[in-house]
Amino acid sequence: MNLILKKDHLNHLLNAWRQEYEVYAPQSLQNFTHFLPLQDGFELAFDKAHNTRIPPKALFLPTSEALLKFTRFxxxxxVPSETAPRLIFGIRPCDAHAMTMLDTVxxxxxxTDPLWKARREATVVVGLGCHEPCQTGFCTTVGSGPFNHAGLDAILTDLGEIFLVETLTEKGEHLFTQLETASEDQSMHASEVQQAAAASMPIAFETEGLKQKLDQNFASPYWEEVSRSCLGCGVCTFLCPTCFCFDIVDEAxxxxxxxxxxxxxxxxxSLEASGHNPRPSRVERTxxxxxxxxxxxxxxxxxxxxxGCGRCVRYCPVGLDIRAMLRKAHQLPSEVLHA
Amino acid sequence: MPNEGRSPYLPIPMHVLHAYYESTDNSLKTLELSFDDPQDAREFFAAFNPGQFCLLSVIGKGESALGVASAAWEGDFVRFTAQKLGSVTTALHALKPGDPVGMRGPLGNGFPLAEWKGKNLVIIGGGCAFSTLYALTKHLHHPSHRGDYGKLTVIYGTRTSGLCMYKQDIAAWHQRDDMEVHQAIDVPEQNWLHHVGYVPDVVKEVRPSPVNSVAVVCGPPIMTKFTLPALVELGFAPETIFTSLEKRMKCGVGKCGRCNLGPKYICKDGPVFSLAELNALPADL
Structure with missing residues (x-):
């Protein structure tokens, strides 16, 4: 169902939600925006950047968390899984879509990972579509989009003075019971905005046949070429909403x-105890x-x-651009190359 | 073992029943672990299949992935042999009978024993990787299993005779009339009555027949690399050659990411793969 949320009513609504949920929304902290819990007198930071620097996967898979507590002898x-009800407001469709992929892991x-599952079940996700898509993003190229619904309970479209709210699940409907219904004109307007946003995004690279190119060129010098300037800092993966790898260590x-x-x-x-490493250099790691x-x-x-959130492009310290790397991959030969 | 709501990161509480050195240089130590809670033992053995592995925990040190070296019929304990290499395996070597230890598992697929019924088995191992093959051989030795399989051939090589594991049992295997055992060491030693040479060469010398047979290979990467083609040369089809892989692991349940081989996770989809499966995966080992 489509509803209308007046922008000057938003803070009131967020505060009302705070009675029931811990509400996370993008706020400024040290030059970047982050999903932080709303406190009294909060200020939202929607205008600054589309995506928070750290993707909201961190609210489900924290950068660091205890799995076990040691007792004596x-x-x-x-460690019990937390279950307090939470609401994430203003998540972008690329990040919400990524979460549905991580669910499969x-x-x-x-x-089943009980910590992840408990947090997912306790969280309502309200998305904000991108009516002015970001420059580094390429969501439409990879099967997502600036108004993609995957992983969202409701999605907002910015129409100037108002947001058009589309509720997508029962959880989402429950949040917006007080709002008036959108008129047909308003719904039409939103749909135009959504289509224009998607249409404004150029196709960054060809995805058709890309998998086969990468598979067939596993031993190609291509990997050496595209990884040459990589510093191995890992920012592309840490800030990636679909990356989920973790380490387990004992903090005695x-x-x-x-x-x-x-x-x-x-x-x-990937370094093994014997000293062997299946991915000894940045070539194999890239x-x-x-x-x-x-x-x-x-x-x-x-x-x-x-x-296609574009974080790896935006934050790479040496300007490595996955879009360019994949365009180049498409130029690779199709026949199988042997090492 | 599906976790059914229980954390897959929560180890089963165990304690050390027996701990003894397996090799004369003390680099290999065998631990036999017993369950603190008999219910855990029932659940473990209901799920266990030879070829699976567990993650052993020394609290405060971390976890190490080790193949299970015992068969279910041996008793309510689980055997592992650890090579002392890093901080966790060093801590495992220091354990004494009665000490607590955590265990997660059984993990992975194990050997496809049902698929192998009625076939001759050629079991080829090298070094400390022989542990899961030892579990397999023990499993097959049980009277209720032995009849399900044909001829049983074991080829086991180590660098020196001192590094050979499970010495007493293997010595007894030579006396059995329901199996053929070939032992090898890399360099000649006095009083050594068996093969001398690398495992791939011993395989070529023994020439196991590929007719109605499957071969299982577990060993260091260099041994596996040369043994697989030797078997192909003998006429074994890639679908009948199996190997158990290893990579660095943390979670053991297909989440932490690091043990992937293309789209497969060695911990969850393996560790046992056929050569036919491996041929379709990237060489990322």
């Missing part, structure tokens, strides 16, 4: 077994990163493992 106990049939002094975000761009990620997103995810869930 070599014992241990599970953390909520797979045989092994804190008495905890902790999981921390980890990245395939680090040497120690290959793993790109192949995971543009080949392996397709094998696993038949979706590209990238929603």
């Amino acid at each position: 070599g014992g241990y106990e599970e 953390f909520e797979q049939e045989r092994y 002094q804190r008495g905890e077994r902790v999981r921390n975000w980890d990245t395939c761009m680090f040497r120690t990620y 290959r793993q990163r790109l192949s995971h997103k543009y080949s392996y995810w397709l094998d696993q869930i038949n979706q590209i493992g990238c929603t």
Whole structure:
């Protein structure tokens, strides 16, 4: 159902939600925007940047969290999964879409991650579509879009003085019971805005046949060429909404077994105790990163493992651009190359 | 073992039943672990299949992935042999009977034993990777399993005789009339009555027949690399050659990401793969 939310009514609504939920929305902190819990007198930061620097996956898979607490004499106990109701407001469709992909990792049939699942179930997600898409984003290229519905309970379209609200799930409907229904004209206007936004985004690279190119060129010098300027800092993966790798370490002094975000761009990620490393240099590590997103995810869930949020492009310290890397991959020969 | 709401990161509480050195240089130590809670033992053995592995925890040190080296019929304990290499395996080596230890598992697929019924089995191992093959051989030795399979051939090579694991059992295997055992060491030693040479060469010498047979290979990467083509040369089809892979692991349940081989996770989809499956995956090992 389409509803109308007046912009000057937004803070009132957010405050009303705060009675029932812990509400997270983009706010400024140290030059960047972050999803932070709303406090009294909050100021939203929607105009500054489209995406928060750290993707909202961090609200479900924190950068660091305890899995076990150690007790005395070599014992241990599970850390209970948190279940307080939460609402994320203003998440962008690329980030929400990414979360549905991570669900396939953390909520797979045989092994469910209880921490992830509890947080997902306790959270309502309200999206804000991108009526002015960002320059680094390429969501329409990879099967997402500036008004994609995946992973959202409701989505807002900015129409100047008002937001048009589309509720997408029961959870979402429950949030907006007080609003008036949108007129046909308003719904039409929103749909025009949505289509214009998607149409304004150029296709960044050809995805058709890209997987096959990457698979067939596993041993190609291409990987050496595209990874040459990489510093191996890992920012592209840390800030990626579909990256989920983590490390598990025992913090003996804190008495905890902790999981921390980890990245395939680090040497120690795949380094084995024997000293052998299947991905000894940035060449193999870059290959793993790109192949995971543009080949392996397709094998696993038949979706590209990238929603085109553009963070890896925006934050790479040496300006490596995944769009350019993939355009180049498309020029590779199709025949199988042997090492 | 599906976790059914339980955290897949929560180890089963175990304690050390027996701990003894397996090799003369003390680099390999075997731990036999017993369950603190008999219910855990029932659940473990209901899910266990030879070829699976577990993550052993020394609290405060971390976790290490180790293949299970015992068969279910041996008793309510789980055996592992750890090579002392990093901080966790060093801590495992320091454990004494009665010490607590955590265990997550059984993890992974294990050997496709149902698929192998009625076939001759050629079991080829090298070094400490022989542990899961030892579990497999023990499993097959049980009277209720042995009849399900044909001829059983074991080829096991180590660098020196001192590094050979499970010595007493293997010595007894030579006396059995329902199996053929070939042991090898890399360089000659006095009083060594078996093969001398690398495992791939011993395989070529023994020439196991590919007729109605499957081969299982577990060893260091260099051994596997040369043994697989040797088997293909002997006429084994890629669908009948199996190997168990290893990579660095953390979660063991297909989430932490690092043990992937293309779209497959060694922990969850493996560790046992056929050569036919491996041929379709990128060479990212």
